[in-house]
Every structure is written in structure tokens, then in C-alpha cells.
Amino acid sequence: MTVQSLPNFIKKRAFLTPDRPAIHFEGLTLTFKQLYERSVDYAGRLTLKGIKKNSCTAVLMKNHLDTVVILFALQLLGTKTIMLNTRLTRAEMTWQLSDSRAEFLLTESSFMVEGEKAEMEISSLTVLSKEELAESESVNPLLVEEIVLTDICTIMYTSGTTGQPKGVMQTFGNHWWSAMGSALNLGFMESDCWLCTVPLFHISGFSILMRSVIYGMSIVLHENFDENKAIEDIFTKKVTIMSVVSTMLTRITESFGDRVMPVHFRCMLLGGGPAPLTMLEKCIDIGIPVFQSYGMTETASQIVTLSPEDSLVKLGSAGKPLFPAQLKIQSEDGSLAAAGKAGEIAVKGPNITPGYLHRPDATANKLREGWLYTGDIGYVDQDGFLYVLDRRDDLIISGGENIYPAEIEGVLLAHPDVADAGVVGVPDARWGQVPVAFIAAKNGTVLADGMLKEYCQERLAKYKLPCTFIFLDELPRNAAKKLLRRNLRDMWQKGRQET
């Protein structure tokens, strides 16, 4: 018999190291005991509102101490928590709430209007604001004392190539093993302190929260990323580790001035694609140890990581798979690719999602015999280092956000005057990449650029909005009618060179 249960993380942590600082947020510090007690109190408030074990509860909140308390309260009650991106449009949000069959939406006053509208559209949904909860009564809640590792902890939506976002289920075990894999790679000391300026609704941020309670590690939480505030806290709050994407790290290096990184800072964990050489060299000058990594929502954060000592020798590599994980490159004919040969990246490990919520077909398609077929293209060199060539081929990563062209294309194709649409990512100095849309209008129609933009604004989060609309007579498609996105990228590049 395999024992699959562990003590409830936050409760156990508060029991083991009650007086260790858990979280610093805007001048406030809570110990693990205080964080636990507040979470229990909120679990009592949520109980009175009808939230209980296995309730499907969506959370739409900014990074805040209250958000952390509420997230742990939900873990104590044993709910499945849907983490909503705060940048979604109402249409996107309603779609995810409906798709996940959420019974509750916990939000805050600034999002309350949108929440109330969603409540009107989804009759089974109850919307509660944190301001309302703060005024509520509490009872002695029924706590989940034991976590079953295969139970769902969180659901995070990612867009797929099929257009509609899919809810990635993350079990307690996924989060646990992800935290273990990271600790075995980076080590863990009681003096560690992780700076979280990435969103808690992303796996990048949420995984920091989980590491905090599992390791007994303090975190510094920022509402959002501000390079000057980040630098200041690294120095004054003795931050030792920080998670970033390239754009953030560039802004940090640009604002660093003449300073040198203090020695207590031991890891800059970089996700979201390879880092440019110039930035890495700047980091070496400043004394920032950069750990490049590769991961996704489905792997509950990093699964392949490159240590700083290899970062220049293996420039462009994402590193080696973490201790509990495995990696293989599969050729198009299904065979294992030799070293240096490109193919589809597949990964395996106990940190990998059991699948997509209510999507058995998509799950069966991506997860086969324990392996997650990422759709990303890459190769491993003779030393076993991974090089990612194309993140899911079509995927656009803009300021750390994943954008799937197919989703934007779906919106565009729904427009009555659009015959065909194709979206690709193009390089952008600030965001890394931004989406560009190619449009073929229906016979005889003349489409105004501005009208399409407005149309998209109503239906897509701001970061997904195409920065440019390019009009073509016909989109490049192959015999099987598959859109040739590479041709679109070439077109865009040629257009750039000609201007």
C-alpha cells in the first residue's frame, strides 16, 4: 500500500516552525502561526458562506496578503481552486467560470462589477468580495487534516492550439514534487527568502507560495513587478531568490546602476524562454546568478533548469531535467531523437498534471504513458542539456504571459467580415514578443484596422491584443489547409526590412 497522504501543508508548517516569518507584504510580516490562524479564521468565514470540501472556487484577486490568506483558507477547507488571471476580459472570465463549473467566485471590490455580471450570467455562481468577507462572522471550520497527494489543489487555464483555453489540474502532489525538485537543485536554507513579484494566479507565483509552506521559507510579496522596489527589497529584506522572466530581468539590470548584488542573493530563477547573451553578461557584471529554466503550467513550474556555472558554456540552453523529472526528444517518426537532433520535447515526472479539467480527449492527446508531449520543439546536446527551439511552435510569450495565436484567431474568425485570420508573435524590445494579426476579408469587404481592434478589445485581455493588423488577399495554407505561420513570420520580417 502506498501512503499518498501528507499533513495539511500550512497547518503542519505552523506546528513545526510557528515563529518563523512566513510573508512580508507592504510593511506587514506574518509568522507561519499567524498566517495559519488567519487562514483558519477565513476558512470559518468561507464555511458560513457555504464553501466546503470539494467546492469549486474561483479566485480573482491581485497579489496581496489577503489573497494568500484566502488561498490557504481554501486549502484548509479542501476546495478545488480556480486561479483566474486578473487581466481576462469579462467574456474570457465568464467562459472559464462556466467551463470549470465554479460554484463560487472570490474577488475584490475593484473586480466586483465584472464578478456581479458573471453571477448574472451563471446562475449557479455565488460571488463574494474579500471586503465582504472581512466584515463577516466566522465559525470553527472543518479542516482537511490530511492532504491526499492525488487531490486537485488548483486549476489554471492555459490556451491551447485548439483555440479554447483548457483548465490544467494541479494536484497537491504536483506542487509538492515541484517544490522538492527545486529544493534538490537549488538547496534550501533556513535563511532563504523568495521574492514574488509575479502573479499568484500564475504557476510562477503560486509555486513560490507552496515552497514557502513546504520549506518553511519566508517570502516577500509585491502586488506587481516594479524593478526599483524589487532591487530595494533584495537589499533590505535579504532576499536570496527571485523568479523573473526576461523582460523583468532586463529592467532590473538597467536600473541596477553602479550597485553590486549582495552575496546573500543566490538565485535569479529565469523562466519564459532563453536569455539574450548581452543580458547574461550584464548579470555576470552585476553579480546576479541566473538560473535559466523551462517549465509550464502543466509541469507546476520549472522542470528543466540551467545552473549559473553552465549559463555561458551552454548559452541558450534551458539546462537539465530536475532530479525527479525525465526528458526525451521524440522524432516525427516516433523514435527517440539522437543528441543534437531536434524533435518534440516530452517530459515525465510526479510534478506533471494529471490532465485538463473536463477534457479527457485533450488529456489523452497530451499525456501518453506518463509522458507529457509539450508540443515544443528542441534538442538535447551530448551532455544532456536541453535547447528549446520553438516554444510550442506557435506560442507567443509576451511579458511572461502565454498567448496562443489560435485563441486570437478564433475571436477574429468570429467577426462577420473576416474570411481567414492568422496570428504570429514578432520580436518586441519591451515585451519579448507581441502578437501580429494577418487578415483576409470576406469578398468585397473593406475592413478598418481600428474597428477590428475595438472588436478584439471587447473579447481579449489587453496583452493578447494584436499590435498590428495586416491585410492579405489570402492566407498561406498548405494542401491540408494548415496555416503556414512560418510564412507569415517571414512576410512580417520582409515588410520590416523594406520599411
Place this chain on the structure above:
Amino acid sequence: MTVQSLPNFIKKRAFLTPDRPAIHFEGLTLTFKQLYERSVDYAGRLTLKGIKKNSCTAVLMKNHLDTVVILFALQLLGTKTIMLNTRLTRAEMTWQLSDSRAEFLLTESSFMVEGEKAEMEISSLTVLSKEELAESESVNPLLVEEIVLTDICTIMYTSGTTGQPKGVMQTFGNHWWSAMGSALNLGFMESDCWLCTVPLFHISGFSILMRSVIYGMSIVLHENFDENKAIEDIFTKKVTIMSVVSTMLTRITESFGDRVMPVHFRCMLLGGGPAPLTMLEKCIDIGIPVFQSYGMTETASQIVTLSPEDSLVKLGSAGKPLFPAQLKIQSEDGSLAAAGKAGEIAVKGPNITPGYLHRPDATANKLREGWLYTGDIGYVDQDGFLYVLDRRDDLIISGGENIYPAEIEGVLLAHPDVADAGVVGVPDARWGQVPVAFIAAKNGTVLADGMLKEYCQERLAKYKLPCTFIFLDELPRNAAKKLLRRNLRDMWQKGRQET
């Protein structure tokens, strides 16, 4: 679906950190890559001898670099490894080989005569010496690339109150979770180096080996415990952690002289019962941070640990259960004991054995609904700290070795002139405890002390030999004929006071 497999530990470790030192033994150092390559080479030699996946292979070897290589070679081949105590008599060894249905015995020349005798008695057993293996050819072995966490890695025999030793099965998962629990408590740094002077055939030593490959941590291995050599290596080899039992720690403090522990040494992990106050105070003077702990073969090493900052405040406590573990105290009526109330100690966690080899009844008796009922008596205080009152009531711990009175009694009762026998542990300055035997002779027989001693010497490991034989007309037994060992202990104590 739960993914229960991980990459083969030693192979993955050699891949991740090939050049990191893995083991220091008598002037030799092997990196993880070298250790892996040697283990693969030995896996090839063992393959030619007929050892393959699921072979039941016993190992009877002293602490040595070769032993480590052979143990990892066996893991690479995927055998079930029976760890034999090198201090067993031939009769005990043959019994364990037979009970475990071992197909192979790997040993060394100094134990070879005993091994050959065992081979004669067990027709299905093949005995191989490491000297013979060193001269053998090798082939490309079939390696187990993926470890299934529920697969048996090791079997270690412990004596039980029923007299006959039982083989405790330890899965790869048990060892993995034990290593995780320890790391989450003690932290882990790349600079860590664990000194192993305890036997590898014990879980205390074997668990250090597993932590080494899982963490990527160097170990210093000694053939046996020598306090001066230990102290020297702590200083010169920058040892940061060491596992000890009380008698070892006492000898270290006594030999420490005027020296002060170097700051790099961060943890003295103390098992095998609570530490006396005087020794703890001495440790504070010298600067030895003592982590007291509670664990057993069935828990794959420590499961409850006390940090140094609490060691004086909570004097006599074994600490709190490690992060993945749970603890409860059960009253005689089956209810949960309140804080401060004594009862049977039960523990739960993924580090706990799935059971005893070929002993479904004993397994069902000790493991119920995920809880291991240890038979030990203890209580937890209001802060959740465990106090062990009586280690399995009858258990004698002598120099870190577990001795079960029932086993010695079984041997004594088999003597033709012994009518009844009872064994208890009595305090001893050097070994902590030693066994004392109480004998009732058969009617009209006069038994010579020396004759019984000789009789026992042929049948019991030296450390199990009773130091004294006391003759009584009748042993104290209750109405249900249960031996009243407490009465025997009282008798012995009275005898002491009178002399």
C-alpha cells in the same frame, strides 16, 4: 493517474552533478560520475553471475567503498537487497538467508567461511565474495532506468517480541521520503558533507547513502566508529553532519579535549534514545548542535526530530514529527490520548515500511489504516513534542543495536535443562544497556553459569549475550502467564542495591 516512478537515483545524480565528490573513504575520493561508472561495471559483473532484476540478494559486508559500489550496482540491476548485520552468528545468518529466500549472498573474504557454510545448508543460495567479483569479467548490464517508488529496495531484519526476527521491507519511496523529511528539517546545501561511521547494514547508515545520491551530497565513510578519527575528519574534511547514538557522542565529547567544534559542523543527529543532560550540556560547551531523534527500521530512519534550540527547553523529548509524517498517542482503550497522557506511539507517513517480508499477519498487526503501531510508549506535551517513555517496553538498546529479550529467551528455552527464562536490559555505563538473563532450571538440575554462556555464544551475536545469568526457582508471570519483566528489572535493581 499518479506517477510513481523516478529516474534511477545514482544514474540521475551522476548525470546532474557528475564532478561533485560523492564519497571519501580512506584517502580515496570518488565523484558521482566515478561512483556511477564503477557501479555500472559491477552491475555487469553481477549480471554474469546471474543476478538480475528482482533477484533476492543478501549483502554481508563491512563499511567500505566496495560495499557502496556493490549496493548501487544492485540498485541499478533492480534487486531486492537484504542487508545482513555483520555481527550475526552463522545460525542467525542462515535463518535470515533462508527466511528471506535469498538467492545470492555477496560477502567478503573475512566472512567467506561462514558464507560457504550457509551455502551448504541452503542449496538454492549462491555465495560470491567481493574479492572474486574484483577478478571477474563484466558485461553491459541491463539497467533499471526508472525506479518505481513502491518497489522494494532493501530488507533489514529486526527482532520482534515474538522471538524470530522479521524482515522490514523498505521501498525506494520509503528511502526517498525519509531523505525529503530530513532535508526539510535540516535544510540542504551543496557544501554539506555527512560523516557515516554507523553500519551501512543499519538504516542509520544506509539512509546516509540514499541522502547522498538524492541530494548530491558528499559523504565520508568510516569502516567503523573511532572517536578520534571522527573528530579529525570533522575538522579536516569539513564534515557538516554526523549520525550518532548516545555512546558514540559521549566518546566524542570525552575525546574532544580543549577544541571547539568548527562552525561548518551544523548537525549531530542523535538516534537511539534520549540523551542524558550532562552530555547535552557538554555538547553545548563544545559547540556541538545536537538534533535528538526517534525512528526505527520501519520508518527508514528518523521520523521525529528535536532541533538544538529546543534540546534543553524540551529535555528528554525526541521532538516533532518531520514534515511528511504524523504522530499520535493511542490510549489502551483505543482513544486518542490527551496532551501529557501516555499511550502507544503510532506514526504515519510515506517513509513507513509497507510491511514485513513474508509476514502478512505481523504486517496486519503493526500497520493499521496507514498507521504504524510502534509498541513504544510515550506522550506528547501541549506543544506537540514527543517524549518516549519506554522503547517497545522490552527492547534493549545496547551500543545502538536493538536487542529483543524474546529472541534471547527463545535460545535459552531451547536448552534441555532450562524450564523458563526471562531477559531484561539493565543500565550499563559503556553500552547504555546490556541484557541480563533470569533462568529457572528444570526440576533437580543444577546449571553452570559458564555452560549457558557457551551455549549462547554459539547461537547469538556477541552483543546479544547476557552479561549475567541469575537463577530463580520460578519466573514472575501473571495469571495469563505473561512474563512480568518489570519485576525482573526490580529484582535486579534490588540485588544491585544490596551488594
